[in-house]
Amino acid sequence: MSPDDPQRYRLRPAQPGDLAALERLAAASAIGISSLSTEREQLRDALARSATAFEREDDDVSGEETYLFVLEDRARGHELIGTAGIAASAGFHDRFYCYRNEFIVQASAALNARNRIHTLHLCHDLTGVTLLTGFHIDPAYAHTLAPQLLSRGRLLFIAEHAARFSDRIAAENPGLADDSGRCPFWDAVGRRFFDLDYPAAEAMSGGRSHKAWIAELMPQAPIYVPLLPDEAQVAIGQLHPVGQLPFDILMDEGFDVDNYVNLFDAGPTADGRVGLLRSVQQRRVRQPLTGDAGAAQGRWQIVASRARAGFRALLLPQDGGELRLDAAQAQALGWRPGLSVSATPLAGPHGADAADGDAAPGDAAGGDIGHGVAS
Amino acid sequence: MTAEMSVIGVADPAALAALVGGANGLGWLAAAAALFDSGSEVWAATQAGRTRALVRFTPAIGLQPPRHWYHVGCVVHASPELRRRLPLATLQLNNDLTGEAELAGWLTEPGLDPHDCRAAWRALLAAGLQRLAGRLPAGTAAPRLLVELPGPRDDRGASPFWQGLGRHFYAGDPAAAQARFGDAWRSHVAALLPRQLVYCAFLPEAAQQAIGTVHGDAQALAALLHEAGLRWSRHIRIDDGGPVFVAEAPRAGMADPTA
Numbered sequence: 194m195s196p197d198d199p200q201r202y203r204l205r206p207a208q209p210g211d212l213a214a215l216e217r218l219a220a221a222s223a224i225g226i227s228s229l230s231t232e233r234e235q236l237r238d239a240l241a242r243s244a245t246a247f248e249r250e251d252d253d254v255s256g257e258e259t260y261l262f263v264l265e266d267r268a269r270g271h272e273l274i275g276t277a278g279i280a281a282s283a284g285f286h287d288r289f290y291c292y293r294n295e296f297i298v299q300a301s302a303a304l305n306a307r308n309r310i311h312t313l314h315l316c317h318d319l320t321g322v323t324l325l326t327g328f329h330i331d332p333a334y335a336h337t338l339a340p341q342l343l344s345r346g347r348l349l350f351i352a353e354h355a356a357r358f359s360d361r362i363a364a365e366n367p368g369l370a371d372d373s374g375r376c377p378f379w380d381a382v383g384r385r386f387f388d389l390d391y392p393a394a395e396a397m398s399g400g401r402s403h404k405a406w407i408a409e410l411m412p413q414a415p416i417y418v419p420l421l422p423d424e425a426q427v428a429i430g431q432l433h434p435v436g437q438l439p440f441d442i443l444m445d446e447g448f449d450v451d452n453y454v455n456l457f458d459a460g461p462t463a464d465g466r467v468g469l470l471r472s473v474q475q476r477r478v479r480q481p482l483t484g485d486a487g488a489a490q491g492r493w494q495i496v497a498s499r500a501r502a503g504f505r506a507l508l509l510p511q512d513g514g515e516l517r518l519d520a521a522q523a524q525a526l527g528w529r530p531g532l533s534v535s536a537t538p539l540a541g542p543h544g545a546d547a548a549d550g551d552a553a554p555g556d557a558a559g560g561d562i563g564h565g566v567a568s
Numbered sequence: 569m570t571a572e573m574s575v576i577g578v579a580d581p582a583a584l585a586a587l588v589g590g591a592n593g594l595g596w597l598a599a600a601a602a603l604f605d606s607g608s609e610v611w612a613a614t615q616a617g618r619t620r621a622l623v624r625f626t627p628a629i630g631l632q633p634p635r636h637w638y639h640v641g642c643v644v645h646a647s648p649e650l651r652r653r654l655p656l657a658t659l660q661l662n663n664d665l666t667g668e669a670e671l672a673g674w675l676t677e678p679g680l681d682p683h684d685c686r687a688a689w690r691a692l693l694a695a696g697l698q699r700l701a702g703r704l705p706a707g708t709a710a711p712r713l714l715v716e717l718p719g720p721r722d723d724r725g726a727s728p729f730w731q732g733l734g735r736h737f738y739a740g741d742p743a744a745a746q747a748r749f750g751d752a753w754r755s756h757v758a759a760l761l762p763r764q765l766v767y768c769a770f771l772p773e774a775a776q777q778a779i780g781t782v783h784g785d786a787q788a789l790a791a792l793l794h795e796a797g798l799r800w801s802r803h804i805r806i807d808d809g810g811p812v813f814v815a816e817a818p819r820a821g822m823a824d825p826t827a
Contacts, residue, residue, distance in 0.1 A: 299737070301759040303752070304745060308737055308760055385769040386645060386654060409647040410654065414765035419736035421770065 199338040199493055199508040201268035203525055204346040206247045206504055207261040207276065209240050214273035215263070218329060243278070247502040254357045256282030256321070260350070264330070264343045267525065275330040275343045279351065281358055283324040288317040290407050291365075291453045291462050294430070295415070311418040313429070315411055319453065319464065323351060325364035328439040335438055338508055341539055342495060344442045346506035348472045349497040349535050353504075355467070362467050364448065366440050367433035368460025378459035381425030386410050407456065429459045436460070445540050446470045476537040483530055484517035486510055493539040498526050511538055571616040573691040578610040578622070587612055587619045596675060603673045605751065607631075611695060613688035620680055621688035624673040625696055629714075630666035633751070636758035637803040637812060639664055640779060643765075657768035657779070659733075661761055664803060665812065668712045671696045674789060686792055693796050697815060713815045715798060717790055718783040719808030729809030732775025737761050742807040758806055778809040786810075 207215070215236050239261055246258035264275035283289035292313040300307040325347060330340045351358045370376035374390060383389075387410060418426055430450070432440050440463070444450070447470055448463035455462055467473055472495070479496075489510040496516070497506035505526045509516075516536065518528055528534060578584045581601045588597050603610045603624040613621040629635055638659040646653040671692065676685050693715075700711045721727050730742065738760040745753040768776050780800060782790045793813045801814040 299760050299763075301738075301756045303749060303756040304738070304740060304760070306738055306740060306760055310737065310762070312764075385767070386656075387652075410645045410650070410652060412767055413643075414658075414767070417736070417762050417764075417766060417770070420733070420766070 197337070198268070198489075199342075200489075200522070201266055202274075202337075202339045202342050202508060203265045203267055203271075204262055204342050204497075204504075204506040205265065206502060207240055207243050207263045209237070209244060211263055211273060212237055212240060215240070215276060218273060218276060218331065221331065239278075246281070247504070251354070251356055254281065255285075257285040258282075258357065259326070260347075261327070262343070262347060262350075264339060266334075266339075274334050275328075275339060277328040277343050277347055278326040279347055279358070280324040280326050283322045283363065284317070284320040289320040289322070289324075290315060290317065290411075290456050291319055292316070292416070292456060292459070293318055293453055294451060311429075312415040313418060313454070314415050315413060315456075316453075319361075319363050319462070321359055322361040322363045322464070323358040323467070325362065325443075330438070338493060338539070340438055341442065341493075342506060342508050344439055345446070345472045345537070345539070346495055346497060348446070348467075348470055349476060349495060349506060349537060350504055351467060352473045352476050353497070353499055353535055354501060358467065360467050361464065362448075362470070363453070363462055363464040364439075364443055365455050365462045366443075366450075366460045367436040368455055368458030369428040369431050369433055370458055376428075376458045377422070377424040378428040379457055381421045382416060382459075383411070383457060386412060411456065425459075430454050430461045431459070432461055433458075446472060471540050472537045475540075476535055478533050479516045479536050480533050481516040481518045481523075481528060483519075483523070485519055486517050486522065487512065494536050495539060496526065496534050496536045498528060498534055499532070500527060503527050508539065509536075573613050573615050573620065573687050575611050575613050575691050575695040578612050580604065584610065584612075584622075587614075588622075596678060600675055603675070611692055613691045615684065615688070618677070620677050620684060621692060622673070622675040623671050623692045623696075625699065626670045626672065627699075628667050629670045630663055630668075633755040634663050634666065634758075635751070636661055636663060636754050636761070636806055637665060638662075638766075638806060638809075640768075640802045640804060641765075657776075659766040659768060659779075659804075661758060661763055661806070665712075665714055665801070665814070668714050668814070669696065669700055670714050670716070672716060682788070686788070689789060689792050690796070693792070693798075697796070713798070714801065715789075715793055715813045716805055717786045717793075717810045717813060719805060719810030720778050720781050720783055721808065727778065727808035728772070728774035729778035729804075730807055732772040732778075733766070734761060734807065754806060761806060775809070780804055780811040781809065782811060783808075 216233060242259050243261035246260050249258065258281040260279040262277050263273050265271040266274050293316045295312050295314055297310045297312055298307065328344060330343060334340065368376065368378060418429065443463045448465040450461040450463045452464055453462035454460060486509055492511040493508045494511045495506055496509045498504055507522060507525055509522065518526065523529065526534065578587060581604055584600055585597060588600055600622050603622060605624065608624045608626040611623050611625055612619045639662055641658045641660055642655055643658055644653065644655045674689065676688060696713050700713055719727060719729055734742065738757055742753065742757055745757055749756055768779065798813040798815045800811045803812040804810060
């Protein structure tokens with residue numbers, strides 16, 4: 194396997210044995226969209242909850258499940274190079290808070306004047322929505338196809354096990370803050386109600402999951418954005434550069450970013466319909482054959498097993514209608530003849546655009562979520 | 569010995585000219601003429617035949633067009649879990665004082681000495697309170713008499729309250745709107761102002777300070793209103809944050825100079 198062969202990466206559910214590797218990843222200040230805890234106990238807890246979620250039968254799910262995935266480099270002894278998660282139901286125990294962008298237009302005919310006022314409404318719109326969480330990739334792999342597999346592979350899992358998830362999906366993205374944690378939006382809004390620094394407040398929120406007390410302290414009436422300092426206004430919906438990579442993938446999938454922002458730093462919270470996401474729309478259930486997959490033509494697809502706890506996903510060259518897996522690929526996917534897999538072309542410059550979807554007759558859309566060919 | 573102050577109604581601008589423009593021969597006639605408005609009366613405080621002060625009495629304000637104020641309120645955000653308790657001042661645009669009576673447009677004879685000025689104001693205020701007492705059927709809620717006071721301005725006439733709040737919603741000048749539309753200016757400007765609760769914490773310090781603060785030039789009138797039993801209603805003017813003083817009910821013990 195050549196060093197730059199995308200087939201070296203594999204996505205799989207995290208396991209309790211990944212603790213040490215995850216600690217290393219956290220300590221290495223990986224590129225990520227939320228702070229990956231460096232606390233051993235928190236990581237251990239997250240791994241245990243994820244293991245439970247993957248094992249739980251469809252009949253037993255409640256929505257409180259959180260799924261943690263890890264990305265391995267098979268060319269380097271299965272070294273762990275990234276992680277990302279899914280929360281089945283945002284705010285499961287309570288509510289999920291965010292600000293909704295709204296615009297109010299007022300006018301006075303007599304004064305021949307009209308305004309368009311941006312307001313932020315504290316809301317629970319995204320409560321119960323499936324949440325993409327904790328994307329982290331080793332920076333050395335940022336410019337490879339590894340992050341594509343890490344981020345989009347989760348969508349194949351969601352599509353496959355749709356009954357366990359909402360048909361709406363969202364992802365928080367980091368807003369503007371400097372290295373010391375100074376955050377212009379927090380200083381203009383949150384601090385007035387909490388009198389705490391942003392990092393302290395975020396820590397208090399329990400890693401963005403336990404925010405019941407926010408309702409008690411944060412402004413309940415709409416915030417009139419023009420009343421905020423310029424610096425804070427500019428920060429609303431602005432992405433921190435550290436989140437650019439995972440954000441671009443979400444954009445490409447068709448997430449909407451104009452609706453919601455994060456309560457603390459006003460970073461954009463992307464949202465969408467699972468069934469309308471690019472990877473889900475172009476997902477097909479395939480019946481692979483044994484054999485040589487053939488040479489890569491520079492266009493790639495994500496191929497995933499349909500198992501739950503045994504979920505595996507790889508990047509493989511796009512095929513001309515006949516998906517073949519060699520012995521090593523079959524083993525990496527946990528595939529054996531007779532099993533079907535799900536596959537979706539990788540979007541962007543490394544994959545096909547929507548019009549190129551090579552859906553052969555018989556490649557029926559994958560039952561529960563497939564919506565036919567993308568427009 | 570100061571001569572007694574009397575309050576008389578002024579029927580129309582012609583009568584006003586006879587009162588003010590004649591014996592006094594003063595340049596305040598134009599300003600005084602502007603007091604006349606449909607639905608209002610103009611009252612003069614006179615002393616030994618001289619007109620000392622003028623005021624406009626409106627029996628019921630805000631009927632047409634509506635009049636707007638901000639109510640200064642408070643919400644307490646408390647988290648027992650975090651042991652935090654935060655009282656927050658708020659502003660809510662409303663028409664709370666619709667239908668109340670008002671004394672407005674206080675004008676005094678130029679050069680009037682402060683003692684006589686206070687006597688004239690006191691007489692006009694007492695007349696207003698008396699009027700309300702007179703129309704009060706037994707057992708009904710007392711009508712209220714309100715007086716709006718101007719808020720602080722800087723040297724160039726700019727209001728820190730407007731700079732901090734209103735201008736973000738209306739780029740024009742409220743004073744120009746007032747000159748053009750008369751009393752209706754408030755409803756035109758208010759159409760552009762925030763209708764939802766505004767947390768004062770989002771306003772600049774100077775704007776917060778201006779809320780309910782009386783302009784220096786109106787301190788004497790404010791003191792007199794307080795002395796007569798009027799109190800800040802926790803409402804403020806929408807343009808400069810000046811307070812609205814209200815008398816809950818006619819006070820006993822106020823002499824009726826018109827009697």
